[in-house]
Amino acid sequence: MTIAADRATTPLDVPSAILKRRSIKSFKPDPIAPELLRQLVELTVAAPSSFNTQSWRITLVQDEAQKQALCAASWNQPQITQAPVTFVFAADPHAPEGDLTPIIEQGLASGAWNEGTANYFRTAIPGFQQQLGDKRREYGIKDAMIAATHTALAAESLGLSTCYMNGWLEDQVKAVIGAPDEWAIALLLPVGYAAEPRLNPGRLPFSANVFVNRVGNSYDH
Numbered sequence: 656m657t658i659a660a661d662r663a664t665t666p667l668d669v670p671s672a673i674l675k676r677r678s679i680k681s682f683k684p685d686p687i688a689p690e691l692l693r694q695l696v697e698l699t700v701a702a703p704s705s706f707n708t709q710s711w712r713i714t715l716v717q718d719e720a721q722k723q724a725l726c727a728a729s730w731n732q733p734q735i736t737q738a739p740v741t742f743v744f745a746a747d748p749h750a751p752e753g754d755l756t757p758i759i760e761q762g763l764a765s766g767a768w769n770e771g772t773a774n775y776f777r778t779a780i781p782g783f784q785q786q787l788g789d790k791r792r793e794y795g796i797k798d799a800m801i802a803a804t805h806t807a808l809a810a811e812s813l814g815l816s817t818c819y820m821n822g823w824l825e826d827q828v829k830a831v832i833g834a835p836d837e838w839a840i841a842l843l844l845p846v847g848y849a850a851e852p853r854l855n856p857g858r859l860p861f862s863a864n865v866f867v868n869r870v871g872n873s874y875d876h
């Protein structure tokens with residue numbers, strides 16, 4: 656993949672993108688060049704997923720009427736109408752619906768998996784998913800959130816800004832994008848060019864939430 660950063664001469668390295676990223680609440684109306692958006696989608700689906708099942712379902716909301724409806728489903732948070740695109744990250748808890756063939760064939764064709772691995776996955780994936788029961792939704796959401804994190808950091812690296820958003824009504828978001836009932840909505844992520852600088856609101860000291868070996872043993876470095 657060729658890197659086509661827009662307005663950023665050189666893509667930021669990962670540590671710089673992590674540190675520079677802020678949740679942006681106000682976007683310029685400037686569109687994202689189609690090749691840049693495509694690159695962002697490619698970097699998004701480069702994310703890992705459980706057994707490589709790729710159960711995320713990603714909808715790019717760009718149409719003005721769709722953006723208005725999505726904004727209404729999100730407590731009228733204006734980022735969604737302002738940003739040129741909002742990625743809606745959903746998970747299909749039933750994926751891959753019993754047909755593992757495309758995933759297994761890709762693994763074999765790439766040389767990443769041999770027949771032994773493929774055979775193991777043919778049994779292990781359905782077995783693992785079956786024992787998950789109600790947790791399949793939660794597992795799908797994990798994959799979708801990891802993909803969303805790839806999007807946010809890749810966007811930052813390529814000169815764009817984002818806002819992770821959990822403030823929305825799931826049924827309404829599903830209705831807007833036409834998602835089946837059984838899907839889970841994981842996150843909304845408006846992407847565009849920031850219309851404001853934002854300060855880092857800060858992070859708690861490690862003593863609040865980072866431990867060594869057992870909870871309560873502080874990490875004092």
Ligand SMILES: Cc1cc2nc3c(=O)[nH]c(=O)nc-3n(C[C@H](O)[C@H](O)[C@H](O)COP(=O)(O)O)c2cc1C
Binds near residue numbers: 676678818819820823
């Ligand atoms: C899962 C998640 C959900 C969030 N939901 C919203 C949201 O609905 N609206 C919003 O304006 N910000 C939302 N935020 C942004 C947080 O408020 C923000 O990440 C936090 O204040 C830290 O700021 P920073 O992202 O600039 O570091 C969300 C962040 C995360 C990770």
